Amino acid sequence: MTDMKSDVVDHFKATLRGPLLQPGDPDYDGARTLWNAMVERRPAFIARCSGTADVLAAVAFARAHGLPLAVRGGGHNIAGNALCDDGLVIDLSAMRAVRVDPEARIARAGGGATLADLDHETQAYGLAVPTGINSTTGLAGLTLGGGFGWLSRTLGLAVDNLVGAEIVTADGRRRHIGPDREPDLFWAIRGGGGNFGVVTEFEFALHPVGPEVTAGLVVFPFSQAQTVLRQYRDLVGNLPDEVSIWAVLRRAPPLPFLPPEVHGEPIVALAVFSPLPFETALPLAAPLRWFGTVLGEHVGAVPYAAWQQAFDPLLAPGARNYWKSHNFKALSDEAIDVVCQYAGTLPTPHCEIFLGLIGGRANRVAADATAYPHRDVLYAMNVHGRWLDPAEDASVIGWSRAFFSAAAPFAAGSVYINFLTQDEGARIQEAYGGNYDRLVQVKRRYDPENLFRFNHNIRPDG
Ligand SMILES: Cc1cc2nc3c(=O)[nH]c(=O)nc-3n(C[C@H](O)[C@H](O)[C@H](O)COP(=O)(O)OP(=O)(O)OC[C@H]3O[C@@H](n4cnc5c(N)ncnc54)[C@H](O)[C@@H]3O)c2cc1C
Numbered sequence: 001m002t003d004m005k006s007d008v009v010d011h012f013k014a015t016l017r018g019p020l021l022q023p024g025d026p027d028y029d030g031a032r033t034l035w036n037a038m039v040e041r042r043p044a045f046i047a048r049c050s051g052t053a054d055v056l057a058a059v060a061f062a063r064a065h066g067l068p069l070a071v072r073g074g075g076h077n078i079a080g081n082a083l084c085d086d087g088l089v090i091d092l093s094a095m096r097a098v099r100v101d102p103e104a105r106i107a108r109a110g111g112g113a114t115l116a117d118l119d120h121e122t123q124a125y126g127l128a129v130p131t132g133i134n135s136t137t138g139l140a141g142l143t144l145g146g147g148f149g150w151l152s153r154t155l156g157l158a159v160d161n162l163v164g165a166e167i168v169t170a171d172g173r174r175r176h177i178g179p180d181r182e183p184d185l186f187w188a189i190r191g192g193g194g195n196f197g198v199v200t201e202f203e204f205a206l207h208p209v210g211p212e213v214t215a216g217l218v219v220f221p222f223s224q225a226q227t228v229l230r231q232y233r234d235l236v237g238n239l240p241d242e243v244s245i246w247a248v249l250r251r252a253p254p255l256p257f258l259p260p261e262v263h264g265e266p267i268v269a270l271a272v273f274s275p276l277p278f279e280t281a282l283p284l285a286a287p288l289r290w291f292g293t294v295l296g297e298h299v300g301a302v303p304y305a306a307w308q309q310a311f312d313p314l315l316a317p318g319a320r321n322y323w324k325s326h327n328f329k330a331l332s333d334e335a336i337d338v339v340c341q342y343a344g345t346l347p348t349p350h351c352e353i354f355l356g357l358i359g360g361r362a363n364r365v366a367a368d369a370t371a372y373p374h375r376d377v378l379y380a381m382n383v384h385g386r387w388l389d390p391a392e393d394a395s396v397i398g399w400s401r402a403f404f405s406a407a408a409p410f411a412a413g414s415v416y417i418n419f420l421t422q423d424e425g426a427r428i429q430e431a432y433g434g435n436y437d438r439l440v441q442v443k444r445r446y447d448p449e450n451l452f453r454f455n456h457n458i459r460p461d462g
Helices: 006-015 052-065 115-123 139-145 183-189 222-236 278-290 333-343 390-410 425-446
Strands: 045-048 069-072 088-091 098-101 106-110 162-168 174-177 198-205 212-221 244-251 266-274 296-303 320-328 352-357 379-387
Touching: 006 052, 045 052, 052 069, 052 088, 052 162, 052 198, 098 115, 106 115, 115 139, 139 198, 162 183, 174 183, 183 425, 212 222, 212 278, 222 244, 222 266, 222 278, 222 333, 244 333, 266 278, 278 296, 320 390, 333 352, 333 390, 379 390
Parallel strands: 045 088, 069 088
Antiparallel strands: 098 106, 106 198, 162 174, 162 198, 212 266, 212 296, 244 266, 244 352, 320 379, 352 379
């Protein structure tokens, strides 16, 4: 713990409008709790910033005193990079304002906003930004890594819709960046994570979506997973951009449209989404009803903001989590066999394997147009090792790693940076592919001393 003099700390506190939390303060433990309960860190200070002025003061303080500096957006990242031990955390959770300019079709969102915050404000105008599938996720971390979800095939990634940002860089300057203002830095933050500074505000292009969209689940028994997944693979190869279907293998949650005897049983669920109206969308997704014996189905017109929250109960904070992820350009029969083999041995009822479908518009962008490079990837596969009892750490982590290794020969050899765990530093270059060297150059220019290093770190020395 820091031995900083109290008058120095008091002076820092007086420069902030938001609170400065320290060990022993009533809000301190809550402020160091992350989505992933595996992460346990004790910062010396947590500056709950109320605006850009507080962020400027906090960056200056960390620099002046040589403190480790971490930045917290939504606190969802599996690796727990939002916290550091013994240093200063810039906590943006009070900076969640979202302003919508419906005429210009621009949304401006604070660096601590969640996906739910953004959807709430934008949907009031029947507008949306393509983001991710779990509404409690931080918009900042998601966007800075790329950001894909239900709308990506239709509207591109979150970064493809980012038109500007306000960022505080390591030299203590506030910069307003965009395609024509410091384009290298703007390029780097569209996939390069929190390596380049603290983004205090994001500016997104908005699109008409909803308020009602078509979405829901079709559920099959796990015993048919192999044949369901093969047909799924064949269908999604020819899907229009306006439809997305993700596959999830897990034990059935107690969903009201599933018979009670199915609850808790292993299943394969296909999650269908389209921004099109029900009458237009349903025929496009209808073939999947004949993939096997449907245990339950619930696809219809739903409010977009509600569908964005549909998976929140399965991904609630507080559980222990260990993930492993591969990108796939295609799903071979052998890859499907491995998925089914390991989905057949899920070590806890909370574990799941999912195949997130990308492609569509997200893949019609050049690989070097943004720092996010994976424009030829069709599926991001994620193993969600998830459990409650620390006694199960070794068995769930072991299962996740074994599956990851078994699937590796069929994967694309790349990975989405936002799905990397803490122990996967060696995969950072893999996550940036051909864009890595340019990211190092931008890092050298804007953060030569690596002040922002509690992230999937792009080191200035390469
Ligand atoms: C349940 C769940 C569902 C998910 N679903 C999706 C999905 O559908 N699509 C998808 O693309 N990803 C998804 N992700 C991954 C998600 O994008 C990452 O975990 C992301 O890092 C979360 O952002 P955050 O702000 O909540 O994270 P944090 O843990 O707060 O931060 C993550 C990293 O970003 C940095 N950072 C955060 N805010 C800022 C800022 N304002 N300025 C600079 N740096 C900052 C942090 O320092 C840290 O290094 C999901 C994650 C979870 C846990």
